[in-house]
Amino acid sequence: MKEFIAFVKKEFLHIFRDVRTLLILIGMPVVLIMLFGFAISVEIRNVNVGILAPQHEVLIDRLANKIDASEYFTVAKWLTSDQEIDPLMKQGKVDVVLAFDNRFASRLYTKDGAQLGILVDASNPNIAASEAMYLMGIVQNYFQNNTQQQIKTGGLSTNVRMLYNPQLRSSYNFVPGIMGLILIIICALMTSVSIVREKETGTMEVLLVSPIKPIVIVFAKMIPYFVISCVVLLIIFVLSFTLLHVPMAGSLFWIVIISMLYVILALSIGLFISTIVDSQMVAALITAVVFMLPVLMLSGMLFPLESMPKFFQWISSIVPARWFIAAIRKLMIEGLAVQYVLKELAILAGMTLIILGVALKKFNDRLE
Template identity: 45%
Template sequence: MKTFFAFIQKEFRHVLRDKRSLVILFGLPVVMMILFGFALSSEVKNSNVAILDYAQDDASRLLIDRIDQSQYFSVHQKLHSEAEIEQVFRKGQVRLVVIFPQHFQQDLLHSNHVQVRLVGDASDPNTSNIVINYASSIFRDYQNELSNNKKLPYSIETETRMLYNPQLKSSYNFVPGVMTLILMLLGAMMTSVSIVKEKEMGTMEILLVSPMRPLLVVLSKAIPYMVLCFIDVVIILLLAVFLLEMPIRGSLFLLLAESLLFILTTLSLGLLVSSVVDSQQTAMFFSLVGFLMPALVFSGFMFPIENMPLPLRIMSNIVPTKWYYSIVRAIMVKGLGFSYVIKQTLILVGMTVFFLGIAIRKFKIRLA
């Protein structure tokens, strides 16, 4: 065992001397967390709005002021006719046009019914839908003020309650997703590249003729990346809690244990890649295209799996990131325990054993 630990120590020194690897291992998680946390968000704020006010009365002016004072909108300009609507959308100047009809206040107070038109730029349907919902809530609040929150006859009201994330913070979605992508990319790519690098340089032959068994030689190269990826998990969690103010509602120990299991899964994939390719470029291409793209598409982080065709939904079950992403969300966001993630855990264990078994069988003791 002394020889095995000496090999591990040697690999740690190799990794720590490689500045480019250190930048990728520790710089990438920090950059992605900051980028997703502050630059990318599902919230839509400061959207430019154009107003077409046929009424020009106190009620319409009050609502225009409320729209402008909202954190989600900024009144960009006022239109004079409906012919100008398409023109401002073509120029990309606004996301929404609000049209107040004539006699807006009079109809609202006397007939209790008036229609305000909201015209959105549906070239980006998701953003347009969000912006229209924001504007609709402003009008609903004003209507409730006029009626003193009294229920009207035969009215149907809906009460909305958001569990686990009442403020709809985007960090509750992307933190588990970023953890999944980073561990898949670093664990698989760095492990496969490091072993293939030994093959290209011709030093793998020297390692294989050493007194230690070839399998232990390969494992000694994977263990440092397991430790470094685990440190990445700790860094991501610290950034999530203290920088993005995202709580960890479940067991921290369980979350770290599941993360370690997923790291082992990614390392087994990296060992499998290293056993079938002979160049670093091929290993990197295989890791980026073969692992990162499926991880991004089939994890459920960016695209809902439920909306995919049946063949793609079936295919997503063989992608490890789907199960780890589900585990992290269950523990961090919902605060669930181990009994709720047993299925996903067993699937990851089975995948790890399967990938590692194939990697061992395909590993070539003789390189020539």
């Protein structure tokens, strides 16, 4: 036990001697969260509205005037067919389109009622949500006060469609992705590099010739990065709660448990890498290419998995971060109970067992 403590102490010394790396590890989550949280502005101003009306009707004209008069919106275009919507939005000429039914005013009084569509460019989800809400407010207000008769039958049904980002993923949706990425960097990358460094300097040779057990070396290497991961997790939780207003809807206990499981999995990956390579360069490259890139590309952090080709969806199922991010999203944002993440939990646990087992078996107490 004394040997173990001395070993852990030594690992912490290595980390604290290299303050720059430590600052990067702790600073990275802060920077990423700020970036995702604030680079995406939530203010709305001068939103260009397009009005799609098959015929000019007085009712529609008046509504358009009313919208134009508000401080947020400008009526920029009149459209006659829905084919015009896409090019105009892509050019940025309009941000929102208000689409009226054919013979809107007369339909309003029929049994089936009239349809009014609001189409929003949702590539910036926060803004899109606000735009839709404000516009809806104006429209509803107009129909309540300005129509002479109360609309009795059918009436008006508005329907909002978010274009280009149908899931309306807002900034805090990135938090699980950031966690998945940073924990891989700290645990897998740093652990593998720190073990391989001992191979490079030749200290591993001396340690192997000493009576110390390989398992002690392995766990002593893991503990400091486990601790740093916990600190980083705490920072992420606090920042996302206070700055990004992430709901933290589910059970905090299970969020922490799943994060810990993922940390152990990432540590095992680091250990595994260190057993198969001999230079720090290769260790860093392998971690980056084999584990970090898929976290960015295939875990659903940046690109929705549902819209990927089947092949990549299949590949993504062996990326640990995918399951972690899915589980955290459900718990943290959607606020689901733990029963809904049992599958993810089981897959992560299984992966951990396999990788840790293989890594420990491969971690030799000889040089070959």
